[in-house]
Amino acid sequence: MFRLLFALFATLVIIGMNAYVYTRFLKRIDLFAPIQSVLKWGMVGVVGLEMLFLLTLRHDTLTSEVFFVIAGFIGASFMLFCVAIVYDLVHLPLMRVRYDASRRMMLKGILDVTMLILALSYLVRGFMGGLSSPKITEVTVRLKGLEAPLEVVQLSDVHIGKVLGKAFLEEIVHSVNALDADIVVITGDLVDLEVESIGDALDPLLEIRSKLGVYFVPGNHEYFHGVEAILTHLESLHVRILGNTHVQVGGINLAGVYDVMASRMNHPLVPDITAALAGHNPDLPTVLLAHQPKYVTHLKGDEPIDLVLCGHTHAGQIFPFGLLVLLDQPYLYGLYQHTPRTQVFVSSGAGFWGPPVRVMAPSEIVKLSLRS
Numbered sequence: 001m002f003r004l005l006f007a008l009f010a011t012l013v014i015i016g017m018n019a020y021v022y023t024r025f026l027k028r029i030d031l032f033a034p035i036q037s038v039l040k041w042g043m044v045g046v047v048g049l050e051m052l053f054l055l056t057l058r059h060d061t062l063t064s065e066v067f068f069v070i071a072g073f074i075g076a077s078f079m080l081f082c083v084a085i086v087y088d089l090v091h092l093p094l095m096r097v098r099y100d101a102s103r104r105m106m107l108k109g110i111l112d113v114t115m116l117i118l119a120l121s122y123l124v125r126g127f128m129g130g131l132s133s134p135k136i137t138e139v140t141v142r143l144k145g146l147e148a149p150l151e152v153v154q155l156s157d158v159h160i161g162k163v164l165g166k167a168f169l170e171e172i173v174h175s176v177n178a179l180d181a182d183i184v185v186i187t188g189d190l191v192d193l194e195v196e197s198i199g200d201a202l203d204p205l206l207e208i209r210s211k212l213g214v215y216f217v218p219g220n221h222e223y224f225h226g227v228e229a230i231l232t233h234l235e236s237l238h239v240r241i242l243g244n245t246h247v248q249v250g251g252i253n254l255a256g257v258y259d260v261m262a263s264r265m266n267h268p269l270v271p272d273i274t275a276a277l278a279g280h281n282p283d284l285p286t287v288l289l290a291h292q293p294k295y296v297t298h299l300k301g302d303e304p305i306d307l308v309l310c311g312h313t314h315a316g317q318i319f320p321f322g323l324l325v326l327l328d329q330p331y332l333y334g335l336y337q338h339t340p341r342t343q344v345f346v347s348s349g350a351g352f353w354g355p356p357v358r359v360m361a362p363s364e365i366v367k368l369s370l371r372s
Helices: 002-024 030-055 064-096 101-130 166-177 203-207 220-224 227-236 273-277 293-298
Strands: 135-142 150-155 183-187 214-217 245-249 252-256 286-289 307-310 334-337 343-346 364-371
Touching (some): 002 030, 030 101, 166 203, 214 286, 293 307
Parallel strands (some): 135 364, 286 307, 307 343
16 A cells, blocks of 8 residues: 555656756746757656656666666656746746836747746756765764774665665775774665575675674565565675664664664564663663654653664755655764763664655765764
8 A cells, every 4th residue: 555655646746856857947948949849748757657667666777877868867757847936936937026127038039048047957966966976074973881892884775776886885885994984784775686686796796805794684675675585685695684683783772673663563573672782881871773754753752772773864865855755764874862871863864765866965974983
């Protein structure tokens, strides 16, 4: 039922978004007057391709190249939709000002050209951002009771799948190894494939150099593609799964919970903070891995948790989409003080999902320097 409702909602969004782009922006650009018919049918074709993307989202039926192109169209449609809104906000009041016809047309021409330049810049920056290598973000976090400094590298939302593959993960592992981590944690959405299709794409994980191990909690996308089989495969690559459990390592309690998506899908692997913290050492600070930031809203607030590490949001991925993300998640990106004791850090993630686009939300690998 959840998938059906999502597909219906996504369909309406795609149709409405592209219709708005055409009727409120492209159709009103005087420079495009000679090719209006081409634009109209082109937009119809784009909607058809984007519908194909939705229909095949959970099935391995499209080639990587076709998947990349269609996903790119979705990103471009969203960005043009944002530009169209700005165009409307400027154009409508401009047309109400009492200018003579010639001056009005001159101002409209200036507006049209300006918005076309803005749209092109937005698109170019977005695709360049999406296809850029993840940057290294260094963050210092103070934890009460931490006896010795600890270097933790966080990976999140790598999304190895149809577009991002083994070569991308090899690049990430190379960057991680250069950071000389004590602990490497992966906070979900590592893969967008079923185990049968993964092949050797995740094998670079075997090459991660970490003094105290590599730890993982699943994200919502692992549930979409068979979470149990994925977890078993990761364990074969020497990745330790922290599903509602914890370990004492590096002077901290490192705990993890399953993702809240389990409840929506009626899956048995649901998050359980009581189980995750059972038997923890109260004299050590506790770091919790939870894929979605909104998991903290499921907590009572008095749990002995000092730091929660999350991903999921992609920092909005395409500005201003982050404003919509905040309707679902309490935190978007960065370090927050959730309660007097508990801090929350949300990573923008290393990869992308869907459109190969990032605007004002660069991909990252995070080096967390934990200090007393």
